[in-house]
Amino acid sequence: MLLRTAVGAGAGVLAGAGFALTLEGFTRYCHLRPGRTGCGVPLPVFYPPVFALWMVVAGVLIWAGFRLARQERGWLVTGIGNVLWAVLIVGVVWFESTQLNLYQAEGVQFLLAAAVVVPGVAYAVAASAAGRPRR
Structure with missing residues (x-):
């Protein structure tokens, strides 16, 4: 059980770091600072495909890790993990957005973490x- 959890x-963590780095790389200039106006409306359209891409990456990593660790149900774990990640x-x-009163830069760092x-x-x-x- 400990090996499956690891x-x-x-x-x-690898998929989350990739997701965070991808978003940060593409939206670095969207944070409102002096001289920057933001990215506008098309940015929210960018999130779902990137999110789905990193969910697939996580699924492949879990499948490969389960194969190496001689475990079963890797794709079921991927499906449950994807739903949990989204929720x-x-x-x-x-x-x-509702409970924390953070400045924009602090909010961005919180969301990246x-x-x-x-x-x-x-x-x-x-x-x-x-x-x-596996038996």
Whole structure:
């Protein structure tokens, strides 16, 4: 069980870091600072495809990790982890926007940290709950 959880957490953290770095790389100039006007409306259209891409990457990492660790149900873990990741990240964004009074730069740093931690937690929980050793 510990090995499954470690594989899930590792895959989640790697996928979350890739997601955060991709968004930061493409939206670096969107943060309002002196001389910058923001990115406008098309940016929210960019999030779902990037999110889906990193979910696929996490699925491949979990599948490969489960194969190496001789575990079963890697794709079920991926599906549950994807749903948990989506639900938890919406909850974190809601919490940040309604409960925390952060400046824009602090909010961005909080969300980038959450983008790395949340998928690690989601896939670790999914792997510990749904995976099982091969017989």
